[in-house]
Amino acid sequence: MQGKKLLWVTLLNISITIVQIIGGLISNSLSLLSDALHNLGDSSAIFIAFVAGKISRKKPDASNTFGYKRIEILAALFNAIVLIAICVFLFYEAYERFISPQPIKGKLMLVIAIFGLLANLISVVILHKDKSHSLNVRAAYLHLLGDTLSSVAVIAGGLAIWTWKVYWIDPLITVLVGIYIIWHTWGIVKETVDILMQAVPHDIDIEKVKAEVEKINEVDNIHHMHVWKLDDSQTHLEAHLNLINNIDMIKMMEVKGETEHLLREKFGIRHITLQVGYNCCKGNNNLINTNNS
Known part of the structure; x- marks a missing residue:
């Protein structure tokens, strides 16, 4: 369902882009052209999100044993960086317009901007329900949200230019949008980089995890712990679980099961790999690995 929605939004955005490029060139409006450029970037970004979503559903194989989920993370990072780059380019264009203001056909700019706003609103509504389910879709959604805001600003600018001939408002709108x-997109850049760097998820307190696990009977300590996200929804943990006593295999598996239950229910960690032992890594009660072993 997400894939179909992304495809429809892509086609809708392409239509917006064509109309706005033609309208921007005829009206000589930088903010309208910037809106068109945003939409062009969005069209490619949403299409990339669509393709990434398809690839991510491929099953794990001998070459990619974790599967292809992280293709969505790469797509989200790429889309965010492209959007920031487009904004920086438009800042330069806006500076040129501040230095040398040019006459603009405000009425035409206004009509095209209203069309862009309506089309963007439809796209935002289409993706709204799915934005919290995937970082990839959220990146595409933020593209569209930015364009919706841009269209509102361009409409306000078109009214001002049409009524009072204040041409300097055109590059000002471009800069503000x-x-x-960039302010909204930076969060996606940070989150995707954290996932790719296998950083501890922001909602996991690794010290608290350690403290809770060590409250379990027969557990001496948990160490060599690694917690990371495979994508924006799957959290993984691997660690060594050191026991107090040299118990039999049946009891050991009970302790292991109790630990896994705790990690799943209290911390939301679903993918768990525990190496259980007695006097393992003697003298090492560190949280994480210090020697790559």
Whole structure:
């Protein structure tokens, strides 16, 4: 369902882009052209999100034993970086317009901007329900949200230009919209980089995990612990579980099961790999590995 929605939004955005490029060139509006450029970037970004979503559903194989989920993370990072780059380019264009203001056909700019707003609103509504289910879809959604805001700003600018001939408002709108988009997009860049760097998820307190696990009977300590996200929804943990006593295999598996239950129910960690032993890594009670072993 997400794939079909992304495809429909892509086609809708392409239509917006064509109309806005033609309208921007005829009206000589930088903010309208910037809106068109955003939409062009969005069209490619949403299409990339669509393709990435398809690839991510491929099953694990001998070459990619974790599967292809992280293709969505790469797509989200790529889309976010492209959007920031577009904004920086538009800042330069806006500076040129501040230095040398040019006459603009405000009425035509206004009509095209209204069309862009309506089309963007439809796209935002289509993806709204799915934005929290995937970082990849959220990146595409933020593209569209930025364009919706941009269209509103361009409409306001078109009214001002048509009524009072204040041409300097055109590059000003471009800069303000660019700043807003970069501010919202930076969070996606940070989150995708954290996932790719296998950083501990922000909602996991690794010290608290250690403290809770060590409250379990027969557990001496948990060490060599690694917690990371495979994608924006799957959290993994691997660790050594050191026991107090040299118990039999049946009891050991009970302790292991109790630990896994705790990690799943209290911390939301679903993919768990525990190496259980007695006096393992003697003298090492560190949280994480210090020697790559």
